[in-house]
Amino acid sequence: MTENSELTASFTELYGRAPEGIWAAPGRVNLIGEYTDFNDGFVMPLALPHTARAAVARRADGELRLHSTDVPGGVVRLRIDELAPQQGHGWAAYPAGVVWALREAGHPVTGADIQLTSTVPTGAGLSSSAALEVVTAFALNDLFELGLSAQELAVLGQRAENAFVGVPCGIMDQMASACCTEGHALHLDTRDLTMRQVPFDLAAGGLRLLVVDTQVKHALGDGAYAERRAGCEAGAAALGVRTLREVPYDSLGAALDTLAGSGVDESVVRYVRHVVSDNQRVEQVMALLDAGDVRAAGPVLDAGHASLRDDLRVSCPELDLVVSAAVAAGALGARMTGGGFGGSAIVLVEEEQADMVAKSVLEAFAAAGHATPRIFPAVPSAGARRLG
Numbered sequence: 001m002t003e004n005s006e007l008t009a010s011f012t013e014l015y016g017r018a019p020e021g022i023w024a025a026p027g028r029v030n031l032i033g034e035y036t037d038f039n040d041g042f043v044m045p046l047a048l049p050h051t052a053r054a055a056v057a058r059r060a061d062g063e064l065r066l067h068s069t070d071v072p073g074g075v076v077r078l079r080i081d082e083l084a085p086q087q088g089h090g091w092a093a094y095p096a097g098v099v100w101a102l103r104e105a106g107h108p109v110t111g112a113d114i115q116l117t118s119t120v121p122t123g124a125g126l127s128s129s130a131a132l133e134v135v136t137a138f139a140l141n142d143l144f145e146l147g148l149s150a151q152e153l154a155v156l157g158q159r160a161e162n163a164f165v166g167v168p169c170g171i172m173d174q175m176a177s178a179c180c181t182e183g184h185a186l187h188l189d190t191r192d193l194t195m196r197q198v199p200f201d202l203a204a205g206g207l208r209l210l211v212v213d214t215q216v217k218h219a220l221g222d223g224a225y226a227e228r229r230a231g232c233e234a235g236a237a238a239l240g241v242r243t244l245r246e247v248p249y250d251s252l253g254a255a256l257d258t259l260a261g262s263g264v265d266e267s268v269v270r271y272v273r274h275v276v277s278d279n280q281r282v283e284q285v286m287a288l289l290d291a292g293d294v295r296a297a298g299p300v301l302d303a304g305h306a307s308l309r310d311d312l313r314v315s316c317p318e319l320d321l322v323v324s325a326a327v328a329a330g331a332l333g334a335r336m337t338g339g340g341f342g343g344s345a346i347v348l349v350e351e352e353q354a355d356m357v358a359k360s361v362l363e364a365f366a367a368a369g370h371a372t373p374r375i376f377p378a379v380p381s382a383g384a385r386r387l388g
């Protein structure tokens with residue numbers, strides 16, 4: 001981890017002058033509501049203490065210079081008026097995409113020198129990519145005095161990832177990184193981006209939320225997102241609704257009967273059951289958090305995992321093993337989080353049982369011959385901000 005003073009020093013060494021400021025944007029875990037954000041549904045992420053940080057100074061000459069302390073290689077130099085979607089650029093496409101999206105939206109960004117560093121594990125389903133986009137967007141918004149809101153910056157970050165990088169992600173990750181607050185989970189309605197900070201004080205309740213990063217990524221996941229997305233769209237079309245958000249929870253059974261009789265693939269029936277029931281689980285968890293009954297959210301997390309495993313079929317043996325081992329060892333609940341096919345799971349556990357449950361997960365992984373997962377507590381942390 002590079003400290004702020006180190007980041008300033010490395011910026012100065014790279015670019016021959018001091019940065020104008022330092023910004024941070026966190027990674028996230030999603031407590032509940034998976035594959036719902038492209039269905040206009042609900043999600044409930046929380047920000048991690050892990051952040052991407054950026055030291056930035058403006059340029060007036062139309063050059064964008066990008067460097068990350070976390071990847072080998074020198075400074076990437078781009079002309080901002082030559083930026084265009086899906087040109088490649090590797091990791092640099094994430095921050096460059098933000099500059100492109102800002103300029104596309106008519107904002108007067110004239111160039112920048114940027115030095116990035118991040119403690120968000122990459123490719124672990126913890127949104128290191130959104131952290132990179134959001135920290136870049138916040139920095140440029142401040143330096144060029146664009147006056148954009150956190151929500152507007154999140155939307156521009158998503159546009160950078162969708163259109164410029166070419167990854168069809170929903171809006172959850174960028175909104176979580178931009179808008180979460182310490183000690184809260186963020187209830188987000190992805191239809192209109194209305195949000196609510198839901199108090200989520202784990203320590204006060206004697207609880208811990210563990211993140212288990214399995215450190216695996218199965219190739220199977222590559223086309224799966226697009227396939228699930230298309231299946232959900234087919235389900236909505238067969239039901240005559242714009243998105244699956246429109247299906248009321250209490251008419252899910254009837255909707256599934258309609259689908260089964262409509263000739264759609266049986267996978268579509270499963271996808272619809274997952275999305276509609278997971279939306280309802282978000283509402284259930286929010287009500288439990290509001291009532292101060294965080295423990296009772298455990299079985300809802302378990303049900304969410306079963307739905308992702310059996311209906312959406314985006315889990316994998318390693319994620320299933322985290323959940324089964326943790327629950328067998330006495331966890332209150334557990335589920336995979338993020339896109340699945342590897343990445344991370346979350347485990348809700350009594351504080352005094354946390355070490356024992358973590359040990360049980362490690363032992364189960366060793367016994368199964370899987371690589372050792374990385375386990376750390378998710379402390380609900382602040383969203384993007386200026387540090388100096």
Ligand code: ADP
Pocket residue numbers: 052068069070071090091092094116117118121122123124125126127128129130132
């Ligand atoms: P996730 O967002 O779940 O971590 P993604 O595949 O969406 O996974 O994004 C990971 C990519 O983001 C990396 O492959 C890299 O291109 C980029 N990235 C993330 N963090 C950094 C970093 N600190 N420096 C450079 N690139 C990064």
Ligand code: MG
Pocket residue numbers: 127128129130173
């Ligand atoms: Mg990502």
